[in-house]
Amino acid sequence: MNGFQSPIDNPESLKQLSDHELQAVLLEGVSRTFALTIPQLPEALYPAVANAYLLCRIVDTIEDEVSLSPPQKKRFCDSFIEIVKTGRGAEAFADELAPLLSAQTIPAEHSLIRLIPRVIAITHSLSAPQIEALACCVETMARGMPVYQALDLHAGLKTMKNMDDYCYYVAGCVGEMLAKLFCHYSPEIAAHREELLKLSVSFGQGLQMTNILKDIWDDAKRGVCWLPQDIFDETGFNLADLTPTTNDERFRRGLERLIGIAHGHLQNALTYTQLLPSHETGIRNFCLWALGMAVLTLKKIKQHLDFNESNQVKISRNSVKATIIASKLSARSNWLLSLLFNLTSSGLKTPDWQYSPVSHTGP
Template sequence: MGTSRISLDNPKLLSQLSDDDFQAALLEGVSRTFALTIPQLPVPLYRAVANAYLLCRIVDTIEDEVSLSAQQKAYFCNEFIEVVRTGDNSEPFAVELAPLLSEQTIAAEHTLIHLLPRVIQITHSFEGEQVAALSDCVKTMAAGMPIFQAQNLHNGLATLADMDRYCYYVAGCVGEMLTRLFCHYSPDIARHRTELLELSVAFGQGLQMTNILKDIWDDAGRGVCWLPQDIFTETGFDLKDIRTANACPAFTTGLERLIGIAHAHLRKALDYTLLLPAHETGLRNFCLWAIGMAVLTLCKIKQNLNFTASEQVKITRNSVKTTIIATKLMGRSNLLLNVLFNWTSRGLATPGWSYPISSSKANPDF
């Protein structure tokens, strides 16, 4: 996996790489964060998880493509579900979708769509349970996300339950898929399958909520708001006025409450991680690095509630390095990890306010 920095401008050269180097190169192009964390996994898991991320990124590319109508997005999502499930028709799917991508879609995602047949070929090189886990995740995500994309999102979501459902389609189902892959990999992990599956939804929700809170103003700039109105109704703020929300006490109070909810979900993410065997350091690092970066992001938001752009609350490279070092040093000790989490996330909870946390998944109703 030493050629992961090869240029994505040459799809022909990429197609000549081994499966591992091919996926590593695509990961480097579409997500530096996951290009950092996924290689921490044991090799059998690395291959499947890298492939899973690329499949999910293809769904994201479809959903984010500004040139596609809601009907076209639903069509391509449904077609992609079948491509992943069967392994068939990946070439015509890519040929049909690729020319429709606009310049607003990053070059690495254009390359990903052009090379989609190779990604699908790798998908169907895995064992049956692995393919089923990836296919089920894509089905849930690709069927659920268009439900929200078809809505008017200018004024936010109606309720926190709606936000929960959105986070499930985007991230909670990914947590379930990863858990199935982890359990397939290790009988020791599989002993905790039921509890891990439940906690995995909260894990995904904590990470996704953190992203939503970080990107509030970037999303608002393109006329989108993923915040739940009912939380802000309690504080006396209407999300239709979000463009004038900066420094408004009623808005920042609601924001603090959402930070507290995200923090509570990340606490469950740590509980999830502590159920993984201590000797599985790669698996623990994969989880802990994501949790650590999310907690530090929430801390930056809490310290700067009047921020106006995601760049203002983006954690530094030094913070990422510190997270990596700390978790590597303490990763085998549940006690030390609990202490580290509690110390790092102090102040994120909102005193005197109870969080309406649900650990059950938002059952999709297709």
């Protein structure tokens, strides 16, 4: 790019920014999707949700770092839990972790790690209930994810229950945290707290399952598979045989089954969104954009079951724009949202799927 350096690549240039500006720039660097959706939230929610995503991304960065051993990852995760809870020790933590990051970690995440003290200072500028919600999410994620990182995943997970648990640790607990933040923000939303908390886990799982299905072949190239073997037992395919060149009808039938399960979770995501007050269009759009893009991705996977790399089922920019426009036009109407969801997701449903809460006990 002719020597051009983005501000996110230079942590020193970010230190003069306000908290709001800093979080916006960091989000843009580590996730364009969330940089797009989080600003839709009411002003009172933006700081906490933006900060929550950055905290989760720090845990992700630790877990994805190829230069760290499983014991190192566990130690850094355990330390980070305490830092988020107490606000203490962030500088020493960043100073130790930053030099260990490899070139495989993107520059924006290098900057995020070096700016952990500032991110944690923002965390502890929030209200006590918000800090508690963020800390609970980080602890769940940071304790659960290392368990799965240490597994031999070339032959997938054993059961759908294992996949449920994995999705909870990486996404379901984030859904719970968001539900808590929304309830803290609005007594009207808090009236549905228990139902929202339950549905939020399913919402998170639907989004995570969609990502897993989209990234099957990218993961296979790394010798990793997040799919559950028991689903494929029904079709007679052994996930230990999965390679980037697999072309097997039995595998595609199992894939269809998982698409149906993910669709069921996204149906619950719609119910979750419809429980939010119709006048809270910012929060509804935040949910609807993620939901809409997930449905369109599942639709594309279903239409191209023989795909062999994620780019083939990545939705286009026009599809993203269409999702945003449709969401804005229908956000206030539960009837229109149901109609739009049913039309868009036709053909994805598995008739016998039903969500029921599960206990998350690990693999």
